Amino acid sequence: MATLEKRVQVLFDPEQYALVEAAAKADGVSVGAFVREAVEMVLSEKGARASWQALWDRVDADPNRYEPVDWEDMKADWEREMVTVERTRGAEAAA
Numbered sequence: 001m002a003t004l005e006k007r008v009q010v011l012f013d014p015e016q017y018a019l020v021e022a023a024a025k026a027d028g029v030s031v032g033a034f035v036r037e038a039v040e041m042v043l044s045e046k047g048a049r050a051s052w053q054a055l056w057d058r059v060d061a062d063p064n065r066y067e068p069v070d071w072e073d074m075k076a077d078w079e080r081e082m083v084t085v086e087r088t089r090g091a092e093a094a095a
Contacts, residue, residue: 010035 024034
């Protein structure tokens with residue numbers, strides 16, 4: 001675990017603190033560890049959201065870059081592939 005070097009003071013109203021304290025206790029961690037984990041979750045989610053946004057920005061930059069997908073053709077391809085997979089599994093199981 002990384003060395004903890006920076007201190008932050010956070011103020012909660014009594015009801016919020018009681019909820020945080022109860023949640024930390026239920027998780028078997030200190031309030032500080034609980035808050036650090038919550039911060040890490042938010043930062044990770046924001047990073048993932050930024051990655052998705054970057055992907056959508058690329059698609060939006062050139063909407064004609066990708067051909068439209070015909071769902072029926074795609075479904076038929078997938079079904080053919082699954083038949084092959086099932087046959088292979090059946091042959092492996094019989095061997």
